[in-house]
Amino acid sequence: MERRPLGGTGLTVSPIGLGMAALGRPAYINLGHELDLGDDLGVQAVERHAHGVLDAAWAAGVRYLDVARSYGRGEEFLASWLHTREIPAGAAVVGSKWGYRYVGDWRVAAEVHEVKDHSAAAFDEQWPKSRALLGTHLALYQIHSATLGTGVLRDRAVLERLARLRTEQGILVGVTTSGPNQAATIREALEAEVDGFRPFACVQATWNPLEPSAAPALAEAHDAGWGVIVKEALANGRLTARERDRDVLGNRAPLDRAAADLDTGVDAVAIAAAIAQPWADVVLSGAATLGQLRSNLAALAIEPAAMEFDPAPTPMDPGDYWRLRSELRWA
Numbered sequence: 214m215e216r217r218p219l220g221g222t223g224l225t226v227s228p229i230g231l232g233m234a235a236l237g238r239p240a241y242i243n244l245g246h247e248l249d250l251g252d253d254l255g256v257q258a259v260e261r262h263a264h265g266v267l268d269a270a271w272a273a274g275v276r277y278l279d280v281a282r283s284y285g286r287g288e289e290f291l292a293s294w295l296h297t298r299e300i301p302a303g304a305a306v307v308g309s310k311w312g313y314r315y316v317g318d319w320r321v322a323a324e325v326h327e328v329k330d331h332s333a334a335a336f337d338e339q340w341p342k343s344r345a346l347l348g349t350h351l352a353l354y355q356i357h358s359a360t361l362g363t364g365v366l367r368d369r370a371v372l373e374r375l376a377r378l379r380t381e382q383g384i385l386v387g388v389t390t391s392g393p394n395q396a397a398t399i400r401e402a403l404e405a406e407v408d409g410f411r412p413f414a415c416v417q418a419t420w421n422p423l424e425p426s427a428a429p430a431l432a433e434a435h436d437a438g439w440g441v442i443v444k445e446a447l448a449n450g451r452l453t454a455r456e457r458d459r460d461v462l463g464n465r466a467p468l469d470r471a472a473a474d475l476d477t478g479v480d481a482v483a484i485a486a487a488i489a490q491p492w493a494d495v496v497l498s499g500a501a502t503l504g505q506l507r508s509n510l511a512a513l514a515i516e517p518a519a520m521e522f523d524p525a526p527t528p529m530d531p532g533d534y535w536r537l538r539s540e541l542r543w544a
Contacts, residue, residue, distance in 0.1 A: 416440070
């Protein structure tokens, strides 16, 4: 898998990365996730499972690995894998995120699994823990799901800390976005500055054929030299064989037809569609099993011309898309 620039950051990444949202804790919101980790959900068993997926991703050439403080023990699992496999620092780009705390206590049926906190105090608490675990492998540190509502992009105390992280420690600083107002959040991040310095150089945003509304803002970020990472390219399972909602299946019908024509999975087609965007540097696979990873990686064999759909998939209204996402159950 050839590496490519992560915007103008000086880092290089593989076109497909591995996100560990579904690998670092026993529950997640992806459709059918309860089938993915097996019967033993003990910490050691889930760690072994995560290591197996990381091994396969590495063997396939995946060189961007994405985790977060709130992904249960995701940072710990990634750190132990990097150590036991003796992966040299710099051999892959490792990104993590701060701004959510995992509070699920390793229980699938927890009432609350994660809590947002975008304060400077939360950064002060979480950054040292990420650094201690991931060490010199950690190249990118991102605000986790920034929104206009939290005010984090206008918080001078936070921006000062992020600026120092970049200028004094050489850590690339990024922002990830969620929700129906992703584009506005990205544009605010593009303009964010502290004492004339703009700390951000990378954005990670949801884009898929059902929710493409962030595309113009992502193109602006790309044109500004930012690295662009696509997350949730499979819409938390809605662009896989697990989807049963008739309305969603209708919206994505051109993807299913292309998958049938190409004799591949609809997930591969959806990821290929994301890779084909001219502003996308790396697209995350959120695979929780070896089979899912193999199916996702089949996107690399799909020619860009095959992504010229006629008719095109029908995007959902962003408000409806994010409302449905918020209703997905942790399992």
